[in-house]
Amino acid sequence: MLTVPAYGASDPSQPLHPLTVERRDLGPHDVLIEIGFSGICHSDIHTVRGEWGARDWPITPGHEIAGTVSAVGAEVSRFSVGDRVGVGCMVGSCGTCVACTAGQEQYCKDVVFTYGSTDADGTTTQGGYSTHVVVTESFVLAIPDSLPLDAAAPLLCAGITSYSPLRHWKVGAGSRVAVVGFGGLGHMGVKLASAMGADVTVLSQSLAKKDDSLAFGAQAHHATADPATFAALDSSFDLILNTVSAPLDMDAYLGLLALDGTLVSVGLPPRPISVSAFSLVGARRSWAGSNIGGIAETQEMLDFCGEHGVRPEIELVGAADINTAYERVLASDVRYRFVIDAATFV
Numbered sequence: 001m002l003t004v005p006a007y008g009a010s011d012p013s014q015p016l017h018p019l020t021v022e023r024r025d026l027g028p029h030d031v032l033i034e035i036g037f038s039g040i041c042h043s044d045i046h047t048v049r050g051e052w053g054a055r056d057w058p059i060t061p062g063h064e065i066a067g068t069v070s071a072v073g074a075e076v077s078r079f080s081v082g083d084r085v086g087v088g089c090m091v092g093s094c095g096t097c098v099a100c101t102a103g104q105e106q107y108c109k110d111v112v113f114t115y116g117s118t119d120a121d122g123t124t125t126q127g128g129y130s131t132h133v134v135v136t137e138s139f140v141l142a143i144p145d146s147l148p149l150d151a152a153a154p155l156l157c158a159g160i161t162s163y164s165p166l167r168h169w170k171v172g173a174g175s176r177v178a179v180v181g182f183g184g185l186g187h188m189g190v191k192l193a194s195a196m197g198a199d200v201t202v203l204s205q206s207l208a209k210k211d212d213s214l215a216f217g218a219q220a221h222h223a224t225a226d227p228a229t230f231a232a233l234d235s236s237f238d239l240i241l242n243t244v245s246a247p248l249d250m251d252a253y254l255g256l257l258a259l260d261g262t263l264v265s266v267g268l269p270p271r272p273i274s275v276s277a278f279s280l281v282g283a284r285r286s287w288a289g290s291n292i293g294g295i296a297e298t299q300e301m302l303d304f305c306g307e308h309g310v311r312p313e314i315e316l317v318g319a320a321d322i323n324t325a326y327e328r329v330l331a332s333d334v335r336y337r338f339v340i341d342a343a344t345f346v
């Protein structure tokens with residue numbers, strides 16, 4: 001057992017603080033990773049604030065992990081000491097169900113999330129706001145040499161969560177894509193859809209980030225606080241990627257879909273959202289959801305980003321800045337992903 005420095009929450013009403021977590025002894029298929037960088041996802045905030053329900057406390061969040069292999073188990077074949085690697089939202093699954101055999105481990109009923117899940121040995125998994133982690137090699141990803149480790153970290157959740165639905169709904173040249181919410185996931189959605197050749201529109205609360213939208217590859221940026229936006233863009237998109245962490249007026253956004261268009265929600269507001277059937281039937285529209293992406297697809301996404309020069313925009317912070325960073329994410333004051341330098345976990 002390895003006891004390592006970390007940062008976590010002991011209860012949903014308190015700020016995060018320094019603590020330690022225990023990492024299991026290296027099994028034959030395990031990889032010990034020295035964490036270099038850990039991204040801050042809005043899901044970390046929902047979780048540690050208790051918005052998604054009861055948890056085992058304390059929780060060390062973090063599922064956007066980039067680092068270097070520092071030891072490997074006897075049977076590990078895909079990684080060697082010194083390799084640059086990443087870990088995302090999952091560290092295990094059953095391996096035999098329909099989802100797992102289809103490479104869609106994220107939809108396995110027994111998926112083991114990187115933090116807050118019961119692991120095979122009965123312990124609760126603890127995430128990447130920490131210096132080291134032990135993960136079975138089949139859930140470890142290779143980071144292409146062209147991607148710096150700090151910028152690679154957010155790809156492990158924000159990147160794959162945006163990439164997977166864009167691929168599933170076959171976005172390519174000529175696709176009319178709108179991205180709702182221009183934060184961590186949203187800015188990756190813009191960069192990825194643009195790299196796939198789509199015509200991308202950002203739907204943000206205001207025009208404050210318009211210059212960035214256009215710089216990251218969008219053709220247009222509209223303010224959703226302005227009701228004229230909804231009239232002007234009526235029935236104009238094939239795919240809408242909703243990355244917003246709060247409930248929206250879904251009927252208004254569904255009205256922006258063209259015939260046969262799909263609105264895919266990846267944002268996970270804690271409260272239910274209502275939808276009128278009239279918003280769907282009039283133009284055979286679909287409202288769908290999507291959860292991160294499978295392991296093979298995550299590797300495909302990392303390689304795609306390496307080849308196409310797609311990188312998240314990051315602001316590097318230290319462990320002592322995590323609580324302030326959370327407040328800034330909640331205030332939509334993130335440009336566009338906070339990444340923690342793991343050297344500051346001491």
Ligand code: NAP
Pocket residue numbers: 040041042043044046157158161180181182183184185186203204205206209243244245246247265266267268269290291292329330332334336
């Ligand atoms: P984020 O960086 O906070 O981005 C969310 C964006 O939504 C904000 O930047 C803001 O963009 C917009 N927004 C926030 N509050 C709003 C409100 N009240 N009304 C309208 N727009 C609002 O968060 P993130 O890390 O990208 O995560 C976004 C959501 O996706 C979270 O709910 C997270 O839990 C979820 N998530 C889901 C998956 C999955 O697999 N499905 C994976 C990761 C994260 P503007 O300022 O541009 O409007």
Ligand code: ZN
Pocket residue numbers: 041042043044063089157158
């Ligand atoms: Zn996440």
